[in-house]
Amino acid sequence: MSEVYAVRRGLLRDRCAAAGSAAALVTRPANVRYLAGAAPRGAVLLLGPAPSEDTLLCPRAPAKDPADGRPDEALRQTVLPAPGGDPVVAAADLAMALGAESLAVEEHDLTVARHRAMGSVAPRLRLADLGSAVEQLRVVKDEEEIACLRIAAEITDHALGELLESILVGRTERHLALELERRLVDHGADGPAFATSVATGPHSGRGGHRPSDRRVEEGDFLSVRLGANYRGYRCAIGRTFVIGTTPADWQIELYDLVFAAQRAGREALVPGAAYRDVDHAARHILESAGYGEGLAPWTGHGVGLEIDEDPQLAPAAMGKLDACVPVTVEPGVHLPGRGGVRIDDTLVVRPEADGGPELLTITTKELLAL
Amino acid sequence: MSEVYAVRRGLLRDRCAAAGSAAALVTRPANVRYLAGAAPRGAVLLLGPAPSEDTLLCPRAPAKDPADGRPDEALRQTVLPAPGGDPVVAAADLAMALGAESLAVEEHDLTVARHRAMGSVAPRLRLADLGSAVEQLRVVKDEEEIACLRIAAEITDHALGELLESILVGRTERHLALELERRLVDHGADGPAFATSVATGPHSGRGGHRPSDRRVEEGDFLSVRLGANYRGYRCAIGRTFVIGTTPADWQIELYDLVFAAQRAGREALVPGAAYRDVDHAARHILESAGYGEGLAPWTGHGVGLEIDEDPQLAPAAMGKLDACVPVTVEPGVHLPGRGGVRIDDTLVVRPEADGGPELLTITTKELLAL
Incomplete structure (x- = not known):
């Protein structure tokens, strides 16, 4: 089952690369679930330049509710250390650490305030628009x-x-x-x-x-x-x-x-x-x-x-x-x-x-x- | 009952004016309901420079469900003519028509894509941040x-x-x-x-x-x-x-x-x-x-x-x-x-x-x- 998610992420990675972004951040819950197998509350998915860098960032330890699905085990999983932190900010940090110069985000989902917070923490990271690429994959x-x-x-x-x-x-x-x-x-x-x-x-x-x-x-x-x-x-x-x-x-x-x-x-x-x-x-x-x-x-x-x-x-x-x-x-x-x-x-x-x-x-x- | 909503809108208008914005756009549903008495699905509230200009913009004719509350009758109410249109874009248009130079928006609620759409339709309108002003009034x-x-x-x-x-x-x-x-x-x-x-x-x-x-x-x-x-x-x-x-x-x-x-x-x-x-x-x-x-x-x-x-x-x-x-x-x-x-x-x-x-x-x- 796990390969399904890796294949989906691969398709998205290819589209991003073609559009000039080495990394992508998926925030819309249904899109996170589609690519990661589960969408624990508040979790976001960072697609790194390499598949092994794909990371599910959770604001806190996710409750294990079978109805939420099971996160793909091939995925790294990180729980933010401080409660109240925003995983998109941590994701911007991580994208920088992975050497990405540009990060495609879901502008139709991300609020202006969160987008701005990402810009503040990673000012040299160019934030591009992923658009509805994941929604299109899901059709x-x-x-x-x-x-x-x-x-x-x-x-x-x-x-x-x-x-x-x-x-x-x-x-x-x-x-x-x-x-x-x-x-x-x-x-x-x-x-x-x-x-x-x-x-x-x-x-x-x-x-x-x-x-x-x-x-x-x-x-x-x-x-x-x-x-x-x-x-x-x-x-x-x-x-x-x-x-x-x-x-x-x-x-x-x-x-x-x-x-x-x-x-x-x-x-x-x-x-x-x-x-x-x-x-x-x-x-x-x-x-x-x-x-x-x-x-x-x-x-x-x-x-x-x-x-x-x-x-x-x-x-x-x-x-x-x-x-x-x-x-x-x-x-x-x-x-x-x-x-x-x-x-x-x-x-x-x-x-x-x-x-x-x-x-x-x-x-x-x-x-x-x- | 209606005066309650007008008073709340008055308080918000004062705060906006003090911060340099003559108009404000409220998009978060609970905030819309607090200021308008109801939050029909997808509706947004524009606070104009004058109280009589306050307008509830609805994407379509709202269903009359008592559980949704009743819109304050002192409020103008507009239904977008074209289905599928975004009321925030119509609101940016209206703010311009009312002579506002600056519009405070809820950056913690508005997506980057909607914010951008407002900027395209009203390029001379300065979009400021309303922050959590309404949430603070609601405490x-x-x-x-x-x-x-x-x-x-x-x-x-x-x-x-x-x-x-x-x-x-x-x-x-x-x-x-x-x-x-x-x-x-x-x-x-x-x-x-x-x-x-x-x-x-x-x-x-x-x-x-x-x-x-x-x-x-x-x-x-x-x-x-x-x-x-x-x-x-x-x-x-x-x-x-x-x-x-x-x-x-x-x-x-x-x-x-x-x-x-x-x-x-x-x-x-x-x-x-x-x-x-x-x-x-x-x-x-x-x-x-x-x-x-x-x-x-x-x-x-x-x-x-x-x-x-x-x-x-x-x-x-x-x-x-x-x-x-x-x-x-x-x-x-x-x-x-x-x-x-x-x-x-x-x-x-x-x-x-x-x-x-x-x-x-x-x-x-x-x-x-x-």
């Missing part, structure tokens, strides 16, 4: 990463499936959300991948709705969005149900529309498809039906060590899908005051020859009346 | 803030009290933690103030232990740490119990020691006491008993809109306590392989004439055998 997943996502999705499907068997009317959004999170953990998740959203009645269909004290009522739309974190890998599923025996006509129509949009988005997931075309496939169905106004700025995004990572499936996104990129497809329509529908899946882009996109979240997308 | 709380903390502590005590009445043996740390979080919400919390920690047996007494699948066993120490978030205000309680009928001698000794340290810390909470002296009061008792080695670098810290804010009660901390500062006192000892004890309270510093420190978390600190 295409290896099969081990996809296996983690697959397990995360299985756990998520189980948790949701159990909820559907229970009585829902009269329970609050908050309770249902907490129960879903408990079930995720019951089934082996390290935790929820993000804050579980449960939205009833007029709240339904709203992206990122935070559970309130509203209770589920007969006739409601109920939309839920949840996902498991398994070994750091996060997936998402979203489903909308109807409470009661018979959905109203407007509910059936809206559901069918969002379902069609979501299917179009899923079907557009082929290697080589432009991000914006996938977005367009789903979006134009909703727009043509007159729901263009309140749509979210994206209809899907990458998932992995973060729940929302590159690529973004949005009208202005630049780039094309590769195989082995896991993404969500999650269009939704919310009608203020009435409610709405969201359907989210996590899928892995696969070539047609391999059967097309691999659906990880397999809970039915029929409109269930619960 | 001393008004009675309304303390009332929120008091309610948060009541909720927390209730949730913990109910847990103590249930059967614990055989249940996992994860389950107990999830149950505590559910109970917090049941009793009116907007959510947990931080990730609830439940630590059994050899895990007990470890600060920040993340709940595992270990089950509670007879003879274990069980330490829990939890807190409610009520209207944005967060408190913490930590208690350690013994499972079974009779604690072992080493358990009683260790408990009494940590209890004595925690009491000493609490008793040191008087207006005018140096932060480091409060820390010392608790710490030296543990050190004298030979447990100096593995101690946390602090024995307490401020609480409010964040669970861990200024001041820090630590050996090298500079500054003195004021009245109306809520802090935790939370010493602990963990013996690797055996377990340990943590006792955390949230208190408000009050003058002796007012009865001394106000204990918010009132669950008993006797060593209960459950």
Whole structure:
């Protein structure tokens, strides 16, 4: 397993060297975990000119929590001697000691104050920008990463499936959300991948709705969005149900529309498809039906060590899908005051020859009346 | 209520003006909430030269979630027209339009990349450092803030009290933690103030232990740490119990020691006491008993809109306590392989004439055998 991390660091080292930096400092936690196998709280990763110099700098002795992952044993590990010190400052020192003249840092993560502190301690070290080089490496997943996502999705499907068997009317959004999170953990998740959203009645269909004290009522739309974190890998599923025996006509129509949009988005997931075309496939169905106004700025995004990572499936996104990129497809329509529908899946882009996109979240997308 | 926010912004405006900046940009979410009454996701607050120019800039239409607070109605509110835009760039533009020559920003929060983007869009705007001016304003709380903390502590005590009445043996740390979080919400919390920690047996007494699948066993120490978030205000309680009928001698000794340290810390909470002296009061008792080695670098810290804010009660901390500062006192000892004890309270510093420190978390600190 350890070689995986060394290979990833090697790729990054090559990119840095090509850009003129002999050393790089990775601070964004998901990037640290990707390259080091673990991201103890506050830890940063210094890539030296030579692989044997790669060092994980921790602000204090890391707690040994299996859910945090295990640091690659091929990596040097240093705990700062003084509590309260900033590992990025120690990393600047170390980079100087290793003879680096230039250090690439993650300017999109590092604060101005920390950047300045590095400059003060190592004034002759040129601080360059690493940009989103690690995020770009993370886009295409290896099969081990996809296996983690697959397990995360299985756990998520189980948790949701159990909820559907229970009585829902009269329970609050908050309770249902907490129960879903408990079930995720019951089934082996390290935790929820993000804050579980449960939205009833007029709240339904709203992206990122935070559970309130509203209770589920007969006739409601109920939309839920949840996902498991398994070994750091996060997936998402979203489903909308109807409470009661018979959905109203407007509910059936809206559901069918969002379902069609979501299917179009899923079907557009082929290697080589432009991000914006996938977005367009789903979006134009909703727009043509007159729901263009309140749509979210994206209809899907990458998932992995973060729940929302590159690529973004949005009208202005630049780039094309590769195989082995896991993404969500999650269009939704919310009608203020009435409610709405969201359907989210996590899928892995696969070539047609391999059967097309691999659906990880397999809970039915029929409109269930619960 | 609205005047509170205007007064706070007025204080900050005065400080900025004194430091030579006519305008300030607040980006840290807790600081935005403190000055604006709410912090919709991604929103930033621009303080203009005149109070009527103060503007909350939101990346998109904010979801109306009561738990997020309500934006002060005296404040201008702008939603960025284009999705994906960065409100700090719009704020730099607006500051220029308002005639500001200099804008103070939170360099400890703003990333290098965002800072640079502001510089590109407004090259003639001098970007100064606001430092932790807002954090400093937040240290001393008004009675309304303390009332929120008091309610948060009541909720927390209730949730913990109910847990103590249930059967614990055989249940996992994860389950107990999830149950505590559910109970917090049941009793009116907007959510947990931080990730609830439940630590059994050899895990007990470890600060920040993340709940595992270990089950509670007879003879274990069980330490829990939890807190409610009520209207944005967060408190913490930590208690350690013994499972079974009779604690072992080493358990009683260790408990009494940590209890004595925690009491000493609490008793040191008087207006005018140096932060480091409060820390010392608790710490030296543990050190004298030979447990100096593995101690946390602090024995307490401020609480409010964040669970861990200024001041820090630590050996090298500079500054003195004021009245109306809520802090935790939370010493602990963990013996690797055996377990340990943590006792955390949230208190408000009050003058002796007012009865001394106000204990918010009132669950008993006797060593209960459950």
